[in-house]
Amino acid sequence: MGIGIVAYGALSRGLLSGALDGGFEANDFRAHAPRFQGRNLEHNLRQVESLRSIAARIGYTPAQLAIARVLSRGQDIVALIGTSKRSRLAENLRALDVRLTAADGAELDVLFAPGAIAGERYDDRQMALVAR
Amino acid sequence: MQTRTLGTSGLEVSTVGLGCMGMPDFYGSKATRDDVESVATIRAAVDAGVTLVDTADFYRAVASRARRASGHRAADRVLARDASDRIRDPTYRP
Numbered sequence: 001m002g003i004g005i006v007a008y009g010a011l012s013r014g015l016l017s018g019a020l021d022g023g024f025e026a027n028d029f030r031a032h033a034p035r036f037q038g039r040n041l042e043h044n045l046r047q048v049e050s051l052r053s054i055a056a057r058i059g060y061t062p063a064q065l066a067i068a069r070v071l072s073r074g075q076d077i078v079a080l081i082g083t084s085k086r087s088r089l090a091e092n093l094r095a096l097d098v099r100l101t102a103a104d105g106a107e108l109d110v111l112f113a114p115g116a117i118a119g120e121r122y123d124d125r126q127m128a129l130v131a132r
Numbered sequence: 133m134q135t136r137t138l139g140t141s142g143l144e145v146s147t148v149g150l151g152c153m154g155m156p157d158f159y160g161s162k163a164t165r166d167d168v169e170s171v172a173t174i175r176a177a178v179d180a181g182v183t184l185v186d187t188a189d190f191y192r193a194v195a196s197r198a199r200r201a202s203g204h205r206a207a208d209r210v211l212a213r214d215a216s217d218r219i220r221d222p223t224y225r226p
Binding site for chain 2: 002003006008009014067071075076077078079080081082083084085086089090092093095096
């Protein structure tokens with residue numbers, strides 16, 4: 001349709017950085033997002049460990065691999081990388097160097113198949129605003 | 133910096149853009165918020181060739197900082213602004 005896609009939350013609010021362990025403060029967006037609660041978070045962090053294993057095998061960080069996968073999904077996609085730290089910015093920009101093989105891509109397709117991440121992105125009230 | 137074309141109007145932006153939502157207070161806490169580092173991050177991104185800086189009015193103070201920081205170099209850049217809060221405001225008129 002000729003519509004470009006700006007993929008926000010490419011790191012799923014830090015989840016895919018591999019640096020989260022829960023324990024968000026009350027004013028943190030993630031303290032209220034289903035994806036970051038209890039058993040959902042436990043499940044999702046296990047998925048991130050799988051991501052970390054694949055990334056380590058090809059010499060990158062989980063965040064770099066996650067960004068590279070988003071960019072590999074189409075030439076009409078750009079990825080937003082949210083960070084407020086120069087060190088993370090530098091890490092994330094190196095995602096542009098990642099070359100995914102078809103096998104890597106297939107493995108990631110399984111790991112992040114629809115439904116593979118537990119919990120919605122937003123709470124019910126916010127989902128009603130975006131999912132319509 | 134690699135670039136890609138968005139849509140059919142010829143708008144070309146860096147393949148990765150910088151998201152600014154985490155800069156004011158949506159992630160982390162007031163204790164971890166660091167405006168000086170945030171602005172340095174925006175500048176570093178622009179210096180690296182990032183031409184897409186994503187912010188929104190509802191990110192409050194950081195939005196204006198992003199505009200200033202991303203404008204410190206005379207490079208072409210795109211400042212994407214999330215207008216969703218306006219779209220949902222029935223009284224808003226552009």
